[in-house]
Amino acid sequence: METEVDSIANPHSDLSQFVPAQCETSPESSFEMLGDPRSGHQSSTDSPGLPQVKNPLCVSCLRNSPVAAGVPQSQYVLSQKDYRSLLAGVCHACLLKRLHSDETQFKLKTHRSAHNALHLKFSKATGMWTARETCVYIGEPMGIQGKQRTAIWVQFLHQEERLSSYVGKDYLKPKEIQFHLKDVERQMTAQYYVTEFNKSLYDKEVMAQIFFIPSEALLILNGDEIAGCVTVEPFMLGDFVKLTNNTGKKDKSFQATEYGLAFGHFTYLFSDCQEVVVDLQGWVTANGKGLTYLTDPQIHSTKTPKGPSNFADRGLRYFLEEQHGPECNGICQLLKLPRVLRQPHVLPQTL
Structure with a gap:
């Protein structure tokens, strides 16, 4: 099954026109518990067949609770407890368990439009994903693509981020959501390693350094339903x-x-x-x-x-x-x- 991202605004050259009315962040929305909304659903993580090691920082691991009553039957419709869990923080294994699918694929099909979204960041040091509510403008394709993914302009519509340009990366062919999440996890793992490497260089008074630019995930929302996913990172000038x-x-x-x-x-x-x-x-x-x-x-x-x-x-x-x-x-x-x-x-x- 392929999911298409629906636009929530008409194209317009003034980005301020794209901010959805419901884009204000609600202090009452904070994630509490991730659960699998489909009874009996078996999902795979990075370590299939192995018992999950509980992360003491993960809300879902700590509660160790089955799906709460009232969770929607559709896997990608987020409940209020989902929101509370994601905003509080969940580990990589729990996030994959909740969102992994072997059937539903995502591919952006609309551009020059604004969307409500969840902005997910991953820390290798803690093994945790944390989310915050945001609004993003999905711009034009940049005309740059690799063997698997293509680049598009992305702009955050919150005022404090409005001057920043970001590159969104979407797969050329529809992909399951776990591919995007693992892309972010891999790049932030590399960033974790390179931070330790740079410390070793600094100890030897070597000023040359390597950096992996931060990679994050955007869950594009249509109401409370996840309608798309892309990774984003800061735009870099140069060859x-x-x-x-x-x-x-x-x-x-x-x-x-x-x-x-x-x-x-x-x-x-x-x-x-x-x-x-x-x-x-x-x-x-x-x-x-x-x-x-x-x-x-x-x-x-x-x-x-x-x-x-x-x-x-x-x-x-x-x-x-x-x-x-x-x-x-x-x-x-x-x-x-x-x-x-x-x-x-x-x-x-x-x-």
């Missing part, structure tokens, strides 16, 4: 470059690539040899400050199930043997990172 891919390729013409490979090495060690951040792409500053802003990474991981972009053991082997290679570069040596050695449990005999 887009690709430093590495998700196998063995790397572009040595950029000094930032050396930092990127050292970051992958650092991530591998920091994650107890279970993950590596790859497919590094974004914007390299030319002002001599050595700042690199990245987006849309991939993570090869043995912590989470293997998938189209997570090559798991094979992905770790690609990085260790080909992309990074047996010899450490100057940044790895400066940080005194132990050499990456062949690990039988991550290096299968054949690809």
